[in-house]
Amino acid sequence: MRISSSQYFNLNVSSMSDQQSTLATMYQQISSGNRLSTASDDPLGAAQAVTLTMQSATLSQYSTNQTSALSSLQQEDSTLGNVSNVLSSIQTQVVHAGDASLTDADRQSIATVIQGHRDQLMSMANTTDSNGNYIFTGLKGNTAPFSNNASGVGASYDGDLGSRTVQISNNRSVAIGDTGASVFQSVSASESAAVPSASTGNTGKGTIGAVSMNDTSNPNNASTYTINFAVSATDDSTTYTVSANPADPSLPTTLTAYTADTKITLGGQSVKISGAPANGDSFTVQPATSTNNDVFATLDNLISALKQPVGTSTSAQSQLTNALATAGTKLGNSYNNVLAAQTAVGGRTQEIQSQQTILSTNKTQNASDLANLTSIDLVSSISSYELTQNSLQAAQMAFSQIQKMSLFSYLGS
Structure with a gap:
C-alpha cells in the first residue's frame, strides 16, 4: 500500500496533536488533583461520584442532627438530675417533719424550706435550651410549660403532649425531649407504690x-x-x-x-x-396512677399541712401524720418517675453515641470511595505525564529528521 507524503505528514501531525492534548489533560489533572474535570472524562465514574457526593451531604446532615440531639438530651439529663436531687432533699425534710418533738415553729421553718425547693422545681420545669425553647413543653417550644394555678394548689401544664424527634440515620429517629406532663405530673406504673x-x-x-x-x-x-x-x-x-x-x-x-x-x-x-x-x-x-400525681400539688398540700398549728392536740398530730404519709408516698413515686425518665434519656443518649461511631465509619468509607473515583495518584500521574512527554518529544524529533529525507538532499551532497 502506497502512502503519499501528505498522508504521512497528516498522520504524524494528528498523532502529535493527540499526544499534546493528552499531556494538557494530564497536566490539568496533576495541577488540580482531580481525575474528573468533566463528566466526559469518565461518565460511569462521574455518575458514581455524584451519588457519593449526595450521600456525603446526607451523612453530614445526620452528623449535625446527632450533635444537636445529643446536646438536647444531655441538657435534659442534667436537668432531671437536678430535679431528682431536689426531690430527695424534700423527702428528707418530710421525714424530719414527722419528728413528734418538733414545735409548730419548727414545722413552719420546714414548710419554708420546702417552699424554696418547690420554687426550684418550677424553675427547672420551665428550663429553656440555648435557643430559648422550653425543653419540657412538647412541640410548643415557645410556650412556658408550667404556671401556678390560681387556687394556689398545683400547677397547670400549658404545653402539649407531642414529642420532638430528630432523624439520626436512614431509618432511625429519636425523641429529644419529654413532656412536662410525663415528668412532673405522672408516675411510673411499675415503680410506684399505692397511695394511702x-x-x-x-x-x-x-x-x-x-x-x-x-x-x-x-x-x-x-x-x-x-x-x-x-x-x-x-x-x-x-x-x-x-x-x-x-x-x-x-x-x-x-x-x-x-x-x-x-x-x-x-x-x-x-x-x-x-x-x-x-x-x-x-x-x-x-393505685398511684389513679391519684393526682401533680408534684406541685403534692408539695402545696404538704406545705399547707405543715403550716397548720398542732400544739398539744393529738387529733391535729394524727392529721399531720396522715398528710406526711400521703405526701411521702407521692413524692417517692414522683422521684422514681423522674429516675425512670432520666434512665430513658440515658438510653437515647447511648443510642446516638453509637450512631455517631457508625456514622464516622460510613463518612470515612464514603470519602475514601469518592477520592478513589475523583482523585489521582500523584506519583503515577507524574510518571505517566513524563512518559507521554518523552514519547511526544521523540516523535517530534523523528518527524523532524524524516522531513529532511529528500532526493535533492542526496543529490546535493
Whole structure:
C-alpha cells in the first residue's frame, strides 16, 4: 500500500496533536488533583461520584442532627438530675417533719424550706435550651410549660403532649425531649407504690402507714380501697369494713374488729392503721396512677399541712401524720418517675453515641470511595505525564529528521 507524503505528514501531525492534548489533560489533572474535570472524562465514574457526593451531604446532615440531639438530651439529663436531687432533699425534710418533738415553729421553718425547693422545681420545669425553647413543653417550644394555678394548689401544664424527634440515620429517629406532663405530673406504673390517705373529715386519732406490696400479680391491686370505721356507742368497740372499686370478691362482707397496728389485707397489698379512729373516719388506698400525681400539688398540700398549728392536740398530730404519709408516698413515686425518665434519656443518649461511631465509619468509607473515583495518584500521574512527554518529544524529533529525507538532499551532497 502506497502512502503519499501528505498522508504521512497528516498522520504524524494528528498523532502529535493527540499526544499534546493528552499531556494538557494530564497536566490539568496533576495541577488540580482531580481525575474528573468533566463528566466526559469518565461518565460511569462521574455518575458514581455524584451519588457519593449526595450521600456525603446526607451523612453530614445526620452528623449535625446527632450533635444537636445529643446536646438536647444531655441538657435534659442534667436537668432531671437536678430535679431528682431536689426531690430527695424534700423527702428528707418530710421525714424530719414527722419528728413528734418538733414545735409548730419548727414545722413552719420546714414548710419554708420546702417552699424554696418547690420554687426550684418550677424553675427547672420551665428550663429553656440555648435557643430559648422550653425543653419540657412538647412541640410548643415557645410556650412556658408550667404556671401556678390560681387556687394556689398545683400547677397547670400549658404545653402539649407531642414529642420532638430528630432523624439520626436512614431509618432511625429519636425523641429529644419529654413532656412536662410525663415528668412532673405522672408516675411510673411499675415503680410506684399505692397511695394511702385519710379523709379530710376524720376527727379521730387514727393514722395510716405506708402500703406494703405482697403480691404484684394480684389483679385487685388496681382497685381503690376504702376502709370505713365505726365505733359502737354501747361498748366503744371499733370495727371496720373495706370496700373496693372495682370490686374485690376476696374482701370480707362482715364487720371486722379493729386492732391497732394489725395489717389489713387489700388484694395483694396490706396496710397498717394505728391509733384510735373515730366513728365515721375513713382511709383510702389508691393505685398511684389513679391519684393526682401533680408534684406541685403534692408539695402545696404538704406545705399547707405543715403550716397548720398542732400544739398539744393529738387529733391535729394524727392529721399531720396522715398528710406526711400521703405526701411521702407521692413524692417517692414522683422521684422514681423522674429516675425512670432520666434512665430513658440515658438510653437515647447511648443510642446516638453509637450512631455517631457508625456514622464516622460510613463518612470515612464514603470519602475514601469518592477520592478513589475523583482523585489521582500523584506519583503515577507524574510518571505517566513524563512518559507521554518523552514519547511526544521523540516523535517530534523523528518527524523532524524524516522531513529532511529528500532526493535533492542526496543529490546535493
